Every structure is written in C-alpha cells, then in structure tokens.
Amino acid sequence: MVTTPITPELVRGALELERTELGLAPHRLPARARAQVNSMEHADRGQIAMAEAQPSGVRLVLRTRATVVELDTLRTRVGYRDLPLRPDGVYDLLVDGRLTTRARATGGRVMYLDPATGTTETQPGPVGTVRFDGLPEREKDLEVWLPHTEITELVALRSDAPVAAAPPGDRPVWVHHGSSISHGSNAASPATTWPALAAAAGGVELVNLGFGGSAMIDPFVARTLRDTPADLVSVKLGINVVNGDVMRRRALGPAVHGFLDTIREGRPTVPLLVVSPILCPIHEDTPGPGAVDLDDDGAMRFRATGDPADVAAGRLTLRVVREELARVVAQRAADDPHLAYLDGRALYGEADAEALPLPDRLHPDAATHALMAERFAALAFGPGGAGSQLWDVGGWPG
Template sequence: MNHQHDAAPGATDWITTPVTAELLRGALEVERTEHGLLPHRLPARARAQGADGQLAMVEAQPSGVRLVFRTRATAIELDTLRTKNAYEGAPPRPDGVYDLLVDGRLAGRAGTTGGNVLMIDMTTGSAETRPGPVGTVRFTDLPERVKDVEIWLPYNEITELVALRTDAPVEAAPPGQRRVWLHHGSSISHGSDAESPTMTWPALAASLGDAELINLGFGGSALLDPFTARALRDTPADLISVKIGINLVNTDLMRLRAFIPAVHGFLDTIREGHPTTPLLVVSPILCPIHEDTPGPTAPDFSKLSEGRLAFRAAGDPAEIVAGKLTLGVIREELSRIVKQRAADDPRLHYLDGRELYGEADFAELPLPDQLHPDAATHRRIGERFAALAFGAGGPFAAQRA
C-alpha cells in the first residue's frame, strides 16, 4: 500500500492510508463519492430496483461493516462524513458509536461530530438533507505491538470514509479463517437501539459463534424483495439465516395469498446460489401489538409529549379472515413452509422467534416503543441465538459443517 506522511498538529507523525475496499469487511459493494468511500450492503443492481427512500437509507447505514487491518499503531484517526437521522417533533436520536477491537477484543469506543442531518417528517413521509462538515474519530494509547484492528462503523448512520491516519504503517489483515454467516432481517437485525455496533444481536451472536458476519438487516425493509434474495444468493457464505415477518405487518404490504409464494420464491432464489448451505428461517420475536392485530404500524404521537416515540397497531383483527397478516399467522405459515420444504432440503431449519424473546422476556424487558428491543434485550437475543443456532445440535453447530 502507498503511504504518505502528512503534517498534522501535535507530535504525532501521521501516516495516511487510502481507505479501499480491501480494508473493509461486511459490505457487499463500495461507492466512490466526492468525499471518500461509501459502503453499501446491497449491490447497485439491487439498489436500482428498490426505488424506496427507506431502503436506500438503511442499506447505506453500515451495520456490521468494519475496517480491518494490521498495524503497530498506538494512535488512529478516521475522518468520516456521517448522515444522521432526525424526526420532526421527536427528541434527537442518539449519536452513532464506533467500536475499536484489538485482536478481537473491545479496546475503545468513540463518536464523531458534524456531518449531514436527514430530517424526516413522519406525518408526511417527506425528508430533506441538511449538509454538515466532516468529523474525526480518534483512538489513542493502543498497545505498541503488531495487532489486528477492527473499527466497527455505526449501525445507524450513513458513513462515508474520508481518510485513515495512523502513527505506524497499516496493512490489510489476512483473510479470516472463521465461517461466514450471512444474515437478513428487519430493524431489529439492523441494530435498532443496541448499545453499539458490536452489540447488535447479530454482531454479538457472530462473536459468540466464532463467525464472520455479513449483516443484511435493513430497518423497515425485510419485505421478501426479489433483489434482496438475489443479493443473498450471490454472496459467498457458509451459514445463512433470514428473519421474516415483522416488516410485512408494519407496512401491510401483502396478504396471505401473496405471502406464501413470496416466501417460497425467496428461499428458492437463495438456494440457487447456496444449494446445501445451512439455511435457518427465523420467525418474528414477540411483539404484542401485532401478535393478533394486523398492520399497518402507525406512530403513536401521544408519547411525543413525554419525549419519546412509540408505535401502535392500526389494523383491524376482523380482516385476518380476508388474508391480513399478523405475527401469529406468519409464524404458523413459516413453520409449515419450512416443514414442507425440509422433506427435500435437510439443511433447511426453522426457529420460532419467541425462543429468542417471548412472553416472559416482554414482562421483564418490555419493548420501549412497542416495536424495538433495547440494548439489554439485544444482548439477550444475541446470546440466545448463539446458543440455539451455533450451540451443540444447532443448525450452525461446527460439527455439522
């Protein structure tokens, strides 16, 4: 790699290393922008077929994406341009967090300043971007030895990587020996209100399961889109899971007649590229507002006066007979579909999401906004998934590989 010495204030003799795709893991594609490198979690072909602002926003939020390199550096600076969400009339969203891992262990946590703000009006659905300056994330006092460094990017902010500076040379880390786990799901898989990027439930489960994560959890956008299925099909992986259900209810997107063949088609497409890979279908975790009440999900503006955003089910249970979807209906159908297909596909498995978070968990750790788990619940879901999927006898257990 080419390194160039930069004059910077202070005693540190900084080396600037170009940020390239070679240093990134967890992204499916990178885009060169006027500022730097923008990681994407869907390829351009899929993005062109999406035509949805919500999906465009969330696939560019780098959940599970990290810079990985080897260095002796004791100080690291990363210039980034973030785009942070804000909602009209709602309290400010928490800032994104960067996690620094040294040889696989958390060694630092930091944030940045500046950046763009995407202001969203939930009543009209309109959004406008207010531009801001590049910010810098700093990590110092690192051990002075050769080490593998990972900088996990915020799961909830679009992040353009502008410049990487260190006080010692950087080289790409050798390819990992761990199995690659490719996961797709909704905002809960994306990260929702997790403590930090390595504490989203999939990142935690990957760490506990000794797997290399590629997280295609898209907030509000796990909708059985064919282009997402093709992205899963075309991405090399040793283990695959898909968490299906809640967003189909939130958006009131389809009825039972469309849902059943859409699930089959989604799984068929994944199997075109991964005919024998362990494939785990996970149904929704418990979400009481939608267990027996269809969507759509609507903002509950009555809670804004208390400084918090909450959600409510706006559908009518009487419409279930007409094919409206609830979480109860979806779990029943997913279980049936997987059982039917597993007769010819022994590496296809099903996990009821209530084993990850169920009635007793809701009583102890309720969903703060009626929809998304908090940081403690992410930890519980991640630990449970690791035990059920990667543990002895689970579909991702090492001895099955």
C-alpha cells in the same frame, strides 16, 4: 502521522464500496439492487435506501503497531420530519477481538425523511474525525465498527505507524437478513447488536443485511443473498410485512417460497435458517399498519392500528406469519435437508416480555440484544440446536 488509502481490503461487512467525491461509501446492497430501489415511488424507496446505506456490521479491520488511529468520515444523521433526532452514532474499537473503547464523530449532515412521501431534505455539514489513542504499542488487530444508525462516508485514515489489512482468516461467513431488530435498533453500539454479538460468540464473520423497516421479502434482497458468498444464511422474516401491512396471507406463502427458491439458485446446499419474528405483543393478534406516537417526554412508542377481526379475511399478524413460515419450511425440508426453522420466540418470548419489555413496544433494548445473541449463538451455532441438523448434513465448518 501516516495516511493509509482506504481500500476494499481494509473493509469487511459491506457488499460494495461506492466512490464519492470525498471517499468511499459502504453499501449493504449491490448497485443493481439499489437501482431497483431507486425506481420505486418516493414513499417506498426512502426507508430502504436509507437503511442499506447505514453500515450495520461494517468495520475496518487493521493490523498495526500504531498507538493512535484517526478516521475522517462524513456522517449523515437521519431523522424523521417532526420527530426528534436519534442520538449520535457510535464507533466501536475492538483490539484483538475485545471491545476496548467507543467514540463519536463530529460534523456531518442531517437528512430529514418524510415517511408520508418518502422525500428527503438534507442539511449540509463538514467532515469530522474519530480518534482512538493510547492503544497498546505492539502488533495487534483493530476493528473499527462503523455506526449502524448513521450513513457514513470513509474519507481518510491516519495513524502513527503503518497500517495493513488484517489477514482474512478462516472463520465461516454468516450472512443474515432481517428487519430493524437485526439492523440493530436500540442496541447500544454497532458491535453490540444481537447479530454482531452472536457472530462473536459463534466464531463467524458477519455480513449483516438487516434493513430497518425493510425486510419485505423483496426479490432483489433474495438475489443479493443468492449472490453473496456464505457458509450460513439466515433470514428473519415477518415483522415488517405485518407492521407495513404490505401483503395478505394468500401472498405470504408463495412469496416466501419464491424468496427461498432464489437463494437456492446460487446456494443450493448452504445451511439456510428461516427465523420467525420475536414476540411483539402489539402485533401478535392485531394486524398493521403500525403507527408512531410521541409520549409527553418526546419518546417514540409504536402501536398497531389494524382490526383483529380482519385476520379471518387474510390480514397478517405475527401469529399468522409464524404459522405460514413453519408450514413453508416443513414442506420444503422434505426435499432440502439443509433447511431449518427457528421460532423467533425462542430468542425473545412471553417470559422475556415480562422481564425485559420492549421500550418502544417494537424494538429490544441493549440488554435484550445481548440475550437474543446468546440464545441465537447457542441455537444456530451450538450442538443440539436448530442449526445442528444443518451442520451435520451441510458440513458446517464451525
């Protein structure tokens, strides 16, 4: 077996690789943004610190004749105190762009997060190995998609033939920011989250900045989007400011304007698509904050705890958020021909909620991720969709 150093040229989808005692830790926020996260109070920083370190959309991209590839990783499974652990994370292997097999790692740590205080407690564990064998004995491109639900340190890469970085190619780069739905909650695997599937359908390179529970219109995220090279930027905003109950209507519009202003400082003419929340019945007309219930079978279900009567006083619901986002984009589009709005209910709406209800009342299941991906690809990348006006003006290379 040949050991190949894991270098940045082998990794796509991460914004930074942090050197650790054992190897490399992919991050989806740069160090400056992480420093600002770490300056928050414990109860606020735990969620986003965990989410950005979970490598949704991050993959190793290799060119090789190897028939066996082994990857040593130190995973950190994340659980919430007093709630059951999520299932083990999945590694997807794509051979020449086609999903071929899946595997799971062994060993690893377990980090328990206390949502009330933001404090964590970590139980240690050993490095584990993910092995893919029986691969075709020819020159091929491999993509190993890292688990979107587990913090992952890359420790060692071995194979039975030399490995090199696959050439970057000329596919356009799509940078997307959103909530846990964009992060991939309840998707079957990392290559089958709706952004990953949409990127494959649209023929683009994905940088996924979907952060579970943490799409809060934060300035440090806007600066990250400003500074990340992209041919298309999309931002899917709304559900977390409602279920986190973090602002009122008075603050929402100016916050979105500021968020988009910052992106435009560095990407003045890049096509920019603002996407509102998909349908979520519990929060359509009921404000947050959201809460978690456990069914008798241990399954998690979400509910809204706010009072609809408070909407008149400025509390946010998804219906209010969509009105504000549409208003802000319409105002800005008069001077920004590279900006467009997409109602998230075009990805998942009333009829879909009847046919494919959200299992936990908040997150789509695997079938719904596939449905959303198909629709987004058509609307954002296809002719005649919400993005077509942007490509005509902005010279979209797709």
